[in-house]
Amino acid sequence: MSRSPIVIKVGGALLDDAAAMTRLFLSVKEVQKSRPVAVVHGGGPLVETLMASLGLKSTKIDGLRVTPDEHMPYICGALAGSANKQLCAAAIASGLTPVGLSLLDGNMVVCEPLADKYGAVGTPATADASFLKSVLAQSVLPVISSIGSSAQGRLLNINADQAATVIAELLDAELLLLSNVDGVLDGNKALIGELDATRIEEYSAAGVIVDGMKVKVDAALQSANTLSRAVYIASWTADITDILNKNTGTQIIPCETSSLNGVLGDNE
Incomplete structure (x- = not known):
């Protein structure tokens, strides 16, 4: 089997499903015998709950959460703290050896602010892979939160799909975007095995791919184009080998003619 790494992106909703976390990490443990694996996560539900409990208003522009700098200590606490350590603890319970990281560690990723109107929201770019590769070489599981930093040391909130894509780019890895859905379904609720930009447009126009799935598929297409390789949308309860074997x-x-712009989504 190929030794190329696998990057798995999970949304924050996984934290509310202990059984799914266990299944995922047991599957990771099996795959790790033959290939390095890294997990990248968001934590949108956790952030929303924390913001509400603190009486802090969370607003969005173009579907992207506006993040004032004064909110970043709380968002860092939710993502790089609570979400990251809950996932690491679940990995330990499954017999894995995790190491909790963020995008800003080890000069893996460099981030820049997106635009003033979004506040402390950033865009990531690859920097130096040597630290992360050395971690993977020790057969441990990096669990990476989507918190980054600018070169000037400003903490930045990074979209979790973009965070996973940049880590996959850094490692030349396969990318799996896992959530609580089996994949993309057609009009008859049957699983669609493969989609390119043309078919995505057709299904979207027909009202088959809509709402949250449209955001997910557009983000996956953007990731596929960035990586120049297929990206997988699947369930976090599925066996990773089954996903990679297209079962x-x-x-x-990816499609060379597809636009690489405009899909931002949220740190879900």
């Missing part, structure tokens, strides 16, 4: 999930195929 489940949906492959999103």
Whole structure:
């Protein structure tokens, strides 16, 4: 089997499903015998709950959460703290050896502010892979939160899909975007095995791919184009080997003519 790494992105909703976390990490443990694995996570639900409990208003522009700098200590606490350590603890319970990281560690990723109107929201770019590769070489599991930093030391909130894409780019890895759905379904609720930009447009126009799934598919297409390789949308309860063998999930195929702009989403 190929030794190329696998990057798995999970949304924050996984934290509310202990059984799914266990299944995922047991699957990771099996795959780790033959290939390095890294997990990248968001934590949107956790952030929303924390913001509400603190009486802090959370607003969005174009679907992207506006993040004032004064909110970053709380968002860092939720993502790099609570979410990250809950996932690490679940990994330990499954017999893995995790190491909790953020995008800003080890000069892996450099981030820049997106635009003033979004506040402390950033865009990531690859920097130096040597630290992360040395971690993977020790057969441990990096669990990476989507918190980054600018070169000037400003903490930045990074979209979790973009965070996973940049880590996959850094490692030349396969990317799996896992959530609580089996993949993309057609009009008859049957799983679609493969989609390219043309078919995504057709299904979207027909009202088959809509709402949250449209955001997910567009983000996956952007990731596929960035990586120049297929990206998988699948369930976090599925066996990772089954996903890679195309027995489940949906492959999103890159297309050179597809736009690489405009899909931001949220740190879900």
